[in-house]
Amino acid sequence: MAGLKYLSGFGNEFASEDPRCPGALPEGQNSPQVCPYGLYAEQLSGSAFTCPRGTNKRSWLYRILPSVQHKPFTPITCGNLTDDWNEVEPDPNQLRWKPFIITKALEKKVDFVEGLHTICGAGDSKSRNGIAIHIYTCNTSMIDRCFQNSDGDFLIVPQQGEILVTTEFGKMMVEPNEICVIQHGMRFSVDVFGETRGYILEVYGAHFELPDLGPIGANGLANPRDFLTPVAWFEDRTVASGYTIINKYQGKLFSCQQDFSPFNVVAWHGNYAPYKYNLENFMVINCVAFDHADPSIFTVLTAKSTRPGVAIADFVIFPPRWGVADHTFRPPYYHRNCMSEFMGLIKGHYEAKEEGFQPGGASLHSMMTPHGPDADCFEKNSTAKLKPERVAEGTMAFMFESSFSMAVTKWGLETCQRLDKSYYKCWEPLKKHFNPNWKPGSM
Incomplete structure (x- = not known):
């Protein structure tokens, strides 16, 4: 069903024709006076004509009738x-x-x-x-x-x-x-x-x-x-x-x-x-000493804004991987962020919230809204014996992260009737562990 290699986001050009019509791609020019097999030439442009070559996106489609009809x-x-x-x-x-x-x-x-x-x-x-x-x-x-x-x-x-x-x-x-x-x-x-x-x-x-x-x-x-x-x-x-x-x-x-x-469309060529x-083909990069690398190391695709390093949206995944960091609270840390984070779960159990976050559901942590692991996750991982272990085995969670401050629709908040109104309670059991008499080496 899918066979050509494609380099997303760059200017490489590819071509394909239905094997039932060999030679359907014109040779030497995009829009000859008469196309092979009596086809119509039609260009689909995904960028302005004058974009730099590296970002210019377009394809030529050779079709039986044009889409204008x-x-x-x-x-x-x-x-x-x-x-x-x-x-x-x-x-x-x-x-x-x-x-x-x-x-x-x-x-x-x-x-x-x-x-x-x-x-x-x-x-x-x-x-x-x-x-x-x-x-x-x-x-x-x-x-x-x-x-x-x-x-x-x-x-x-x-x-x-x-x-x-x-x-x-x-x-x-x-x-x-x-x-x-x-x-x-x-x-x-x-x-x-x-x-x-x-x-x-x-x-x-x-x-x-x-x-x-x-x-x-x-x-x-x-x-x-x-x-x-x-x-x-x-x-x-x-x-x-x-x-x-x-x-x-x-x-x-x-x-x-x-x-x-x-x-x-009998044949096409272009980079759009x-x-x-x-x-499963994602090559995971991760920390191998202590602390956390930022979740941007899990970015699959990005849609860039005009500000360097700031995305309109990133598509980020949290695939199975090894956790080996020493002297570290390994699950995601408590956090407030200048980005909006929408998460979904394809399968399995997300490591920071193993119970309430289910496949086919979702969560949204809005800009500067605090979030992090639930109370059970914190207590378990604060006392766990640290050794190399597989994380997220059998799981695939993902995140749509955006620099936009997102508004939730009426369907999302009310009509769908799937909103978990008790979500905030997963943090209520967090205990105060502060000890003013703590001394180095006492833990």
Whole structure:
């Protein structure tokens, strides 16, 4: 389903053609007067034409009919998808959600677009600067419907159930513990195989790329060779009842009709394509002496802002690894931060909160809101005998971290009814251990 190597965030160019039509890629130029097989040439630009070569993103698509051939877009209901960050009052508290409910297919059929729910976000899609975090819960495939995000990139994190993502560039099967990125403007549909749930990080005005490695050197974290893009695949199919294109534009949903499948790209070349990545391929960097390295060492992808070192959003994971630090409280430390931290759990038990934080749920620690391990974790790890041990075995937690101060939606705070209102109680049993008579060596 996915076979080409892809270097995320750099200018390398790749090419693919459906093997049913050898020679579909024009030779020597992008838009000849007549394309092979009578195809139309269409460019998809992910950056301004005049961006520096290293950041210039575009691909040429050679398709049976161009995407311009459709009826006018008209507004449709947005359901629980929103970019209204002022519909409820701000809430600076530590927030945690129980696993989000997936509607049973017997009750109602819900596809990927219908199952989008916005939890929080900030910024503005019109000015191309911001972020949104969504949950998707669905139980049926998209039939003769596709989705296009005109506002930004989608980073999709499946948690329950694999998804088959059909794009204009080809198909990708994405399973839990993998991610995929559908970049700005790319059309795609999602097939599911039962009850399905996952997380989405959306960024406006920037693309995800690999973080700079700095003193780490040339190797480590997510390696470019492990990112995969689809092999070209097309369908030449007429839909008598009409094929629906759903467009997310300025935070609202619109739809239009056309009588052919949008997945009619026979060949493509360029450096702007959807891609997937298996989180098991992440090369973990960690402390081997004492204390903690900052969690930025677990960054898979980043969407940079115009301020050096400050991200619109980072995608960070906490994979299985060895813990070997001496004279150190090994779990995450108590912390207040100038970033917003949204966490999700794909599988297993998160080391700092083994009970209340569940797969398919989430938490949000807002800017400068204190957070850290619960009381049980603190007591256990304060007295533990330190020896090399595996951390997070069988677990994959992740974090969407942003420099934006995020607002929670009405659905997230009220409608979903999954908010754990007792979350704050996990810190109440913390005891005072202060001893004014302490002397060096008395512990």
